[in-house]
Amino acid sequence: xxxxxxxxxxxxxxxxxxxxxxxxxxxxxxxxxxxxxxxxxxxxxxxxxxxxxxxxxxxxxxxxxxxxxxxxxxxxxxxxxxxxxxxxxxxxxxxxxxxxxxxxxxxxxxxxxxxxxxxxxxxxxxxxxxxxxxxxxxxxxxxxxxxxxxxxxxxxxxxxxxxxxxxxxxxxxxxxxxxxxxxxxxxxxxxxxxxxxxxxxxxxxxxxxxxxxxxxxxxxxxxxxxxxxxxxxxxxxxxxxxxxxxxxxxxxxxxxxxxxxxxxxxxxxxxxxxxxxxxxxxxx
Numbered sequence: 001x002x003x004x005x006x007x008x009x010x011x012x013x014x015x016x017x018x019x020x021x022x023x024x025x026x027x028x029x030x031x032x033x034x035x036x037x038x039x040x041x042x043x044x045x046x047x048x049x050x051x052x053x054x055x056x057x058x059x060x061x062x063x064x065x066x067x068x069x070x071x072x073x074x075x076x077x078x079x080x081x082x083x084x085x086x087x088x089x090x091x092x093x094x095x096x097x098x099x100x101x102x103x104x105x106x107x108x109x110x111x112x113x114x115x116x117x118x119x120x121x122x123x124x125x126x127x128x129x130x131x132x133x134x135x136x137x138x139x140x141x142x143x144x145x146x147x148x149x150x151x152x153x154x155x156x157x158x159x160x161x162x163x164x165x166x167x168x169x170x171x172x173x174x175x176x177x178x179x180x181x182x183x184x185x186x187x188x189x190x191x192x193x194x195x196x197x198x199x200x201x202x203x204x205x206x207x208x209x210x211x212x213x214x215x216x217x218x219x220x221x222x223x224x225x226x227x228x229x230x231x232x233x234x235x236x237x238x239x240x241x242x243x244x245x246x247x248x249x250x251x252x253x254x255x256x257x258x259x260x261x262x263x264x265x266x267x268x269x270x271x272x273x274x275x276x277x278x279x280x281x282x283x284x
Contacts, residue, residue: 009143012049016043016136023129032125039132040066040107043100045071046136047110050143066104070097077142083283089192099135103128131136155197159204161187163219163228175225184226197229204237214253221255228262236263236270240278250282259281 019042026035047069051059054076064067074080074096081093107130134282165183191197205224211217224231224239231239239261243249249256260279264271 008053009047012053012140012143013045015045015049016133016140019136023133027122027129030122035125036107036128039128040103043132043136044069046139050077050139053143064232066107067097067101070100072140077146079142086274095193096135096138099131103132107171127236153202155204158187158197159189159201161207162201162223166219166222167215171215172224173222173225174227178222178226194253195230198227201232202227202235206235206242211243211248214248216238217248217254218282220249221259224259228266231263231267233267233270236267237272240275 008214013280014016019038023042026032031284043066047066048059050073051057054073059069074093078098081090090273106124162184165187170178170181170184173181174247201223205220207218209220209223211220230239240256243254243256246254248254251257256283258269260275262278264275
């Protein structure tokens with residue numbers, strides 16, 4: 001994290017502490033409509049800060065309400081329900097959007113920027129204040145979590161742990177069995193199967209993992225089965241170049257031909273003429 005982003009993160013941390021006191025004073029003074037409006041404004045500021053920290057720029061001015069601004073950051077924080085495979089995480093992500101939507105609606109009806117003949121009830125203002133503070137704290141911790149998870153040392157621990165898991169009879173598991181394995185799922189859930197981390201892990205296997213015997217060959221291709229849905233054309237070709245001259249990856253015990261044939265079934269455009277010729281030659 002560069003100095004500029006650290007500054008914004010520190011500012012965000014300070015804002016959380018300051019606003020907690022200010023919003024609670026409004027409640028204590030029975031300024032319920034003001035507390036609701038201030039809560040919404042506070043969240044807007046938090047969303048803006050997160051956007052600047054992650055992208056280096058403010059949210060598009062076309063994002064007029066709280067919902068739009070939350071939508072601008074939730075993908076950056078990997079909080080989009082459609083990107084989640086874990087049903088519990090998916091449910092939490094969906095609930096966050098509902099909370100933001102409700103705060104927007106309550107503010108529009110009861111906030112002090114809008115005329116209302118009905119004074120907001122204390123419990124409603126208290127709900128908005130506490131929910132806004134809790135949501136902001138959650139987003140702040142989520143932001144710190146992502147920076148921690150993406151640290152190279154952390155990803156290296158995940159890589160080494162996966163190699164250790166696969167250095168067992170599990171290296172012979174099918175893709176389906178690997179993806180259903182409790183130990184593997186527990187490891188992947190540490191970073192919520194984030195595509196960014198998975199792509200780094202794929203690159204690590206391609207660049208660093210040495211295949212000097214059939215056991216190591218089994219481990220390498222088992223990892224590729226786990227991550228096969230995330231493979232891109234450049235990675236498939238890099239795998240081919242890594243393995244094509246290594247007789248530990250050829251038939252009858254190697255898996256390179258099987259790997260290429262599976263890719264050809266699912267992503268035929270990834271297979272070039274050299275790969276097709278290699279498959280034909282090694283299957284004879």
